[in-house]
Amino acid sequence: MRDIKVGSIWVEKSKTVGKYVWRMRYENPVTCKVEKTSITLTSKSKQAGNQALNLMLDKIKKKIEKQSATLDIASEFILFSDIIDIWLEDQGRKIKHSTYATRTRYCNILKKDFKGKAIGDFSPLMIQRYFNKMPYTRKTLVTYFGIFRQIMNFAFRLDFIKVDLMKKVELSVPPITIEDMEKERKKLFSYDELKQIFILMTRPDCRRNALILEFLFLTGLRYGELASLKWEDYDKQASYIDINSTLDYSVGGVTKKCHTTPKTIASNKKVYLSNRSIEILTYFKSDNTRLLQNGRSFIDYGYIFPSRTGNPVSWRDLGRSFANFGKRAGFDRKFSPHALRHSHITHLVESGADQVAIMERVGHSDPTITTKIYTHTTDKMRSRLVDLIDEN
DNA sequence: GCTCAGGCAGAGATTAATAC
DNA sequence: GTATTAATCTCTGCCTGAGC
Structure with a gap:
């Protein structure tokens, strides 16, 4: 876990008689924002201050761990296109060139569609909407979706994202048309x-x-x-x-x-x-x-x-x-x-x-x-x- | 000179074939 | 039946050369 930058600490009188609220400002390494936390003790002594600091740090760590489970720290800075490049490099070692060439072409479209987008910015709803709007035929959609899922699973497996986004997304394919049958x-x-x-x-x-x-x-x-x-x-x-x-x-x-x-x-x-x-x-x-x-x-x-x-x-x-x-x-x-x-x-x-x-x-x-x-x-x-x- | 067919490649779209 | 891999197909455009 990244270091927590501790800011000012102060104490206030609680509404409950005989109790004091210790408060602290700190910088959340996940959100990069200055946030506040507090703990209530029965003393405002120097010793109580040290105790309050430790308790508040524990509290912050638990909060950050929880946040990290849904949002990877790095995901805010790494672009989706970077993940695609890493994935393609990995794929290049284990598939034939014709497959690699096809995937590269799909990836180029994805890169264009999600230009400048960080991997951490993706949500299941966004992905679902993206595929719902796709104009392709059934089989193409399935292939496209499969490649997208592989990229996202790759990102999840390597901890670029902490949530398995694709688990919540389903592909909606259009029914077979008369034209499809005629084509056959x-x-x-x-x-x-x-x-x-x-x-x-x-x-x-x-x-x-x-x-x-x-x-x-x-x-x-x-x-x-x-x-x-x-x-x-x-x-x-x-x-x-x-x-x-x-x-x-x-x-x-x-x-x-x-x-x-x-x-x-x-x-x-x-x-x-x-x-x-x-x-x-x-x-x-x-x-x-x-x-x-x-x-x-x-x-x-x-x-x-x-x-x-x-x-x-x-x-x-x-x-x-x-x-x-x-x-x-x-x-x-x-x-x-x-x-x-x-x-x-x-x-x-x-x-x-x-x-x-x-x-x-x-x-x-x-x-x-x-x-x-x-x-x-x-x-x-x-x-x-x-x-x-x-x-x- | 014009027309037509072959020669060639890139990118996007689609389908075949198999694995699971 | 779905996922994955590997191939084919479409569209496009430019160039070359043979035949008329």
Whole structure:
């Protein structure tokens, strides 16, 4: 406990006969304000004065201990943004860079929203109101809230605040809307629909993107897994590709060529290739050689799916190309490379493939994830169901 | 010269996947 | 079912180069 600065001490006659009220001014180290305290004794002698001083000091110490339990002394001076920086430094040691990058972006928003705010100034009501006003969707809110809670819990654990503020705050998430459900339905493509889009991509450069998108559909890979593929990962004899890393473009984009471990342990896998997938790889083998011989800016880093410069193909360009031609083909869908993973799994389910085999192929450790997230009901499935009912 | 598509990155938003 | 981690997606803007 900090030192208590004792001020003037004086004695007054109590209203009760034979009693004296000893009073003292002091500076409260918690509030930094000059406050007064008192004690009643039966004497105003010098000895009684010493006794009164000790008793009043005990009284003040108890009061300060109580105050410190709800307000940390340091919390008045330490800014929330400082706590965020300390927390991020701590996090940086134990999470992957992509997660760290995401958290840094969230934290930057928090820093902006609570600029100049001391950690000691936060209250449960203030936090509750802050999250109640947030315009984000359900899942984003949950993530945002989770990060905020982690920061506050970190501050509590390290005694920057003495009260577990987040215990009193609850996240109110909006209900699922029709738009949310509609969004889910717009993720899917059939192979025939995709072919309609690829036909439009006839220019030589577009052709590469079209084939990469087709390869994503045929293998169900994530973009990061595809972008990090090198020729040594391709076993031509056994017709599979070995997924042993992912491209982390959160570290300064694709040019940094940062490879890291796949998203999960189950994602470390072999993906066996169909004839069409092998055809696509064969095309890239010869087209990459053509780029090396003709392209002035092409450097061969050994990637299977490089851009014209030799860097791993960029996610944003793939997505943009997909969306441009998809819209031109007349589809009102969500054009993202990841939608092709959804479509791949649904396509396999639709074709009657074994669920465990699908799960292993796409790198899920739990079959319920495959079922829960990816298997959307398609028109083909609905029609087959009606046929079954008719047959019986 | 104009148009169009690819190449690239930063920041904010959202979702997937797993752990608990 | 909730929390946490890790990834993808969206929006934006500037630049380069090929084709017409």
